[in-house]
Amino acid sequence: xxxxxxxxxxxxxxxxxxxxxxxxxxxxxxxxxxxxxxxxxxxxxxxxxxxxxxxxxxxxxxxxxxxxxxxxxxxxxxxxxxxxxxxxxxxxxxxxxxxxxxxxxxxxxxxxxxxxxxxxxxxxxxxxxxxxxxxxxxxxxxxxxxxxxxxxxxxxxxxxxxxxxxxxxxxxxxxxxxxxxxxxxxxxxxxxxxxxxxxxxxxxxxxxxxxxxxxxxxxxxxxxxxxxxxxxxxxxxxxxxxxxxxxxxxxxxxxxxxxxxxxxxxxxxxxxxxxxxxxxxxxxxxxxxxxxxxxxxxxxxxxxxxxxxxxxxxxxxxxxxxxxxxxxxxxxxxxxxxxxxxxxxxxxxxxxxxxxxxxxxxxxxxxxxx
Ligand code: SAM
Ligand code: MD0
Ligand code: SF4
Numbered sequence: 001x002x003x004x005x006x007x008x009x010x011x012x013x014x015x016x017x018x019x020x021x022x023x024x025x026x027x028x029x030x031x032x033x034x035x036x037x038x039x040x041x042x043x044x045x046x047x048x049x050x051x052x053x054x055x056x057x058x059x060x061x062x063x064x065x066x067x068x069x070x071x072x073x074x075x076x077x078x079x080x081x082x083x084x085x086x087x088x089x090x091x092x093x094x095x096x097x098x099x100x101x102x103x104x105x106x107x108x109x110x111x112x113x114x115x116x117x118x119x120x121x122x123x124x125x126x127x128x129x130x131x132x133x134x135x136x137x138x139x140x141x142x143x144x145x146x147x148x149x150x151x152x153x154x155x156x157x158x159x160x161x162x163x164x165x166x167x168x169x170x171x172x173x174x175x176x177x178x179x180x181x182x183x184x185x186x187x188x189x190x191x192x193x194x195x196x197x198x199x200x201x202x203x204x205x206x207x208x209x210x211x212x213x214x215x216x217x218x219x220x221x222x223x224x225x226x227x228x229x230x231x232x233x234x235x236x237x238x239x240x241x242x243x244x245x246x247x248x249x250x251x252x253x254x255x256x257x258x259x260x261x262x263x264x265x266x267x268x269x270x271x272x273x274x275x276x277x278x279x280x281x282x283x284x285x286x287x288x289x290x291x292x293x294x295x296x297x298x299x300x301x302x303x304x305x306x307x308x309x310x311x312x313x314x315x316x317x318x319x320x321x322x323x324x325x326x327x328x329x330x331x332x333x334x335x336x337x338x339x340x341x342x343x344x345x346x347x348x349x350x351x352x353x354x355x356x357x358x359x360x361x362x363x364x365x366x367x368x369x370x
Contacts, residue, residue: 002036005037008028008032008037008041009040011025012040012041012044012270015044015271016048016270018273021270021271023223023224023227026222026223026227026267026271027219027223029041029263029266030219030222030223030263030264030267031219038259038262041263041266041267042262042266042294042295042296044266044270045266045267045269045270045295045296046294046296048269048270048273048296049273049296049298051273053298055339055340056298056339056340056341056342056346057298057299057300057334057339057340058108058109058276058298058299058300058341058342058347058350059106059107059108059109059299059300059327059330059341060107060109060110060111060147060299060300060301060302060303061099061103061105061109061111061305062111062113062282062301062302062303062304062312063095063098063099063102063110063111063112063113063304063310064113064114064304064310064311064312064313065090065095065112065113065134066088066089066090066114066117066119066120067085067087067088067089067114067115068087068089068114068117068118068119069114069115069117070115070116070121070122071115071116071151071188072186072187073186073188074183074184074186074248074250075184075212075242075245075248075250076245076313077248077316078115078313079248082247082248083247084246084247085247088309089119092134092137094308095112095137095138096137096138096141098305100141100142101305101308102142102303102305103142103143105303105305105327105328106327106341107144107303107327108144108341108342108344108348109144109145109146109147109167110138110142110144110146110147111146111147111148111149111168111170111301112134112135112138112146112147112150113148113149113150114149114151115151116150116151116152128153128154128157132160135148135161135164135166139166145167145168145351146166146168147166147167147168147208148161148166148168148169148170149170149171149208151171152171152188152192153196155199158196158199158200158203158205159203162200162204162205166205167205167206167351167355168205168206168208168235168236168351169196169197169200169205169207169208170207170210170236171193171197171200171207172208172209172211173190173193173194173209173210173211173225173228174210174211174212175211175212175215175221175225176221176224176225176228177217177221178190180215180216180217180221183216184212184215197209197232201232201358204358206351206354206355206358207232207234207236208234208237209228209229209234209236209237209238210237210238210239210240211225211239211240211264212241212242213239213240213242213256213260213264214241214242214253214255214256214260215242215253222264226267226268226271227271229268229271229272230271230272234272234275235354236275236276236277236278237268237272237275237277238278238301239261239264239265239268240283241255241258241260241261241283241284241314242314243255243283243314258283258284258288258291258292261283261292262291262292262294262295263295265277265279265292265295265296265297266295269295269296270296276298276299277296277298278297278299278300278301279297279299279300279301280292280301280302280314281300281302281304281312281319281330282301282302282312282313282314282315283315285315285318285319285325286319286324286325286329286330286333289330290333290336290337293333293334293337294337300334302325303325303327303330304320305326306320306321306322306325306326307321327341
C-alpha cells in the first residue's frame with residue numbers, strides 16, 4: 001500500500017488550513033521526488049485552487065509587438081547581441097487587428113509585451129507617447145483589461161499608464177538571488193527592477209512577478225523567491241522553465257523537464273492560494289498545458305493568434321502558426337481536467353476586487369504613517 005510520510009501529510013494539511021509556511025517546509029515540498037508524494041502535492045494544490053476559483057480558468061492573449069531590445073539578458077533570444085535573429089516591430093493597426101481577433105475568440109485579457117525597444121527607449125518622450133497611445137487604442141478596441149510587459153519604463157510613463165486604467169504591470173526578476181540575477185539579467189540593476197514593481201503597485205496596478213527554473217538556481221533560491229512573492233503580495237506569480245536558445249551564451253545548458261516547474265506551481269498555489277498562477281503555452285506548447293493545470297495553475301497564458309507573424313518569448317514559434325495556441329484548442333484540454341473558462345465578468349470582478357483590496361490596504365498604511 002502507498003503511504004505518505006507523516007511529515008508530508010502534516011505540512012500539506014497545515015498549508016491547506018491556511019497556516020503560514022516555514023521556509024524549510026517550502027524547500028521540503030519543492031524537493032519531493034517520489035511520484036506518490038508528488039501526486040499528493042498536486043492534489044492539495046488542486047483542492048486549494050478549487051476552494052478559491054472553483055473550476056474556472058482565465059485566458060490571456062499575448063502580443064509580442066516588438067522583438068527589438070537594448071538589453072542583453074543571457075537567457076533570452078531577443079538579447080541585443082543575438083544577430084542570428086530576424087526581428088519585427090508591429091504597427092498599431094497590426095496590433096489592433098490581432099487584439100480584436102483574440103478578444104473575439106474569448107480571451108479575458110490582452111498582454112502587450114516588447115523588448116526594451118531602442119526606438120522607444122532612445123527617442124525621449126515621443127517613443128513612449130506612441131506606446132501609451134497604442135495601449136489606450138487596444139483598451140478601446142477590445143474593451144478588455146490590459147497587462148503591459150514593456151520592461152523598466154520611466155516613472156512618469158508608468159503614472160500615465162496607471163491613469164489610463166492599465167490593470168497589470170509585469171516585470172520579472174527571474175530570481176531573487178542577487179548574484180544569479182546579475183548573471184541572468186546581465187547589465188541591469190536588481191534594485192531598479194524591484195523599484196518599478198513597487199512604483200506600479202503604489203499607483204494601483206496589479207503586479208505579476210516571474211521566476212525561471214533550470215538556470216542554476218537552488219531550492220533555497222526558489223523558496224526565497226516564493227517568500228518574496230508572498231511578502232510583496234504579488235497578484236500573479238509565474239514560473240517558467242528555461243528553454244535554451246541558439247545564439248545566446250546559455251545555448252548549451254541542459255534543458256530541464258517540466259516536473260520541477262509543476263512542483264513550483266503547486267507550491268506557489270499552496271503559499272499564494274488566492275492568487276493567479278499561469279500555465280504558459282510558451283514553454284512546452286499545447287502539449288504541456290494539462291500538466292500545469294494538474295499542478296494547480298489557473299490562467300492559460302501566451303495564447304497567440306496565427307498568421308500574423310507574432311512570436312513567443314521562450315519559444316519563438318512553437319504551436320503558433322499551427323493555430324494550437326488558440327481558445328479552440330485549449331477548451332477541450334480544460335474539459336478533460338474538469339475545468340472551464342471563466343466568464344469575462346468573472347475575470348473583471350476578480351481584478352476589481354483585488355484592486356479595491358489593494359487601495360484600501362494602501363490607505364490604511366498611509367493612515368498609520370500619518
Ligand atoms: N522585455 C521585457 C522584460 O524583459 O521584462 C518583456 C519581456 S519578458 C515578458 C520576457 C520573459 O520571458 C522573461 O522575463 C523571462 O521570464 C521569460 N523568458 C525569456 N527567455 C526565456 C527562455 N529562453 N526560456 C524561458 N523563459 C524565458
Ligand atoms: C507567457 N510569453 O505568458 C508570455 C510572457 C509576459 N507577461 C508573459 C512570459 O508565457
Ligand atoms: Fe530584452 Fe526582455 Fe529579452 Fe531581456 S528578457 S533581452 S529585456 S526582451
